[in-house]
Amino acid sequence: MRGSFSTDRVPAKDRLAYWSDLVCGVFVKLDCRSSTRHSFNAAMQYDTLGWLRVVGAESNAIEAVRSHRQIAKGYEDDLLVSIQIEGQTQLVQNGREAVLSAGDFALYDSERPYSLRMSDETRLVCLQFPRKELVGRLGPVSPFVARANSGKGGVGRFFLDLARVLPQRASEIEGNAVRSFADHVIDLLALSLDCGHAGSLHLASSRSLMLARLKRVICDHIRDPELGPALAARLGGMSVRHANRLLAEEGTSLERFILSERLACCASVLGSAKFDHLSVSEVAYSSGFNDASHFSRTFRTRYGLSPKAYRLQKRSKPKL
Missing domain, CATH: 2.60.120.10 (Jelly Rolls)
Structure with a gap:
């Protein structure tokens, strides 16, 4: 926005x-x-x-x-x-x-x-x-x-x-470039901040690199309805068990992370006026969901509003 x-x-x-x-x-x-x-x-x-x-x-x-x-x-x-x-x-x-x-x-x-x-x-x-x-x-x-x-x-x-x-x-x-680009901006910020603090940066650690690669492939394929834990782990070059261990350090799991990214993708589309021509179901299906009812339930749990109410709220904000 x-x-x-x-x-x-x-x-x-x-x-x-x-x-x-x-x-x-x-x-x-x-x-x-x-x-x-x-x-x-x-x-x-x-x-x-x-x-x-x-x-x-x-x-x-x-x-x-x-x-x-x-x-x-x-x-x-x-x-x-x-x-x-x-x-x-x-x-x-x-x-x-x-x-x-x-x-x-x-x-x-x-x-x-x-x-x-x-x-x-x-x-x-x-x-x-x-x-x-x-x-x-x-x-x-x-x-x-x-x-x-x-x-x-x-x-x-x-x-x-x-x-x-x-x-x-x-x-x-x-x-799909949006989230990867944001990652690169913060990567560059981290490198800049670390210049005067040698030894503290974790970007080069194998765990951080694997986690970053896993997140990137999930974001790149988030609209694919076939993307689940098994496919995401395979695309990231690791086992589901290892992917879950990496994400556990951030308090989530592979399945929950994929769901969270799909919901965020939908929220971004619903919040943008240029996608008003899409119905709520079309937004859900275009972001990898294959069940509109499941999407509506999980979206309400995450954002406290139905997808339709969320879209209306974004449109009704006063223009200051």
Whole structure:
């Protein structure tokens, strides 16, 4: 799902409140304040690549604070990365402070309080993604949080060059390539963060490589109704037992992971207006389900709504 917002047409006295509501809706719950309250201006463009959210934003000076109170209100267990394009940002978390200038980036954790203080004429890109995606590559992330990383050279430069164009070009990635591309973005982020922490990265471990390969072939074949545990394991070059052992480390199994990916695929299609011509049953069958009733039951269990109600809810969200 993609969108863009601007305060240009909002009355000056309401702009900060409007922006605060937007940020809470797109990212995590935050308190926003600005010394330029009556002349505040900002704009945002966002998109998603599977489980990876990509946001480009620019604004006047603003401070965003995530407190224990805000954490208690939400249910997010995500990590975020801010990539500074212009201006300067001060990030404070875990007793550490990172000052980001153009070309720098830093990781922060939605489950811990933090503050972001941005200078006037700031432009940045932010990535938001489930914690497990980076933990599976780096292990515990606390050593990497609130540390400024340079994107001016080395691996960091490759990550920066990719990240800065994602808000404008993420929509060019389609179909089965979406989830694989998101994996590659986080692979590159993990390599960039690990440059100053030799020995902690797990990307090269055989278990991580096998798990990544298994997930990739499942995503690539998720629309095949014949894809079950046996076929997925064979395509991944391992036994069902070994595949289940790998996925058990993430609290799931081969069968549950395939079901979860199929449901996520359906949710993505139902949430997109360009597929409104497809009936709910057609969405289910095109994502590998062969029983519409089973699909409806499992979808409701996962998302708390029937597929039809989920689609209607996505369409009824107000255009801010």
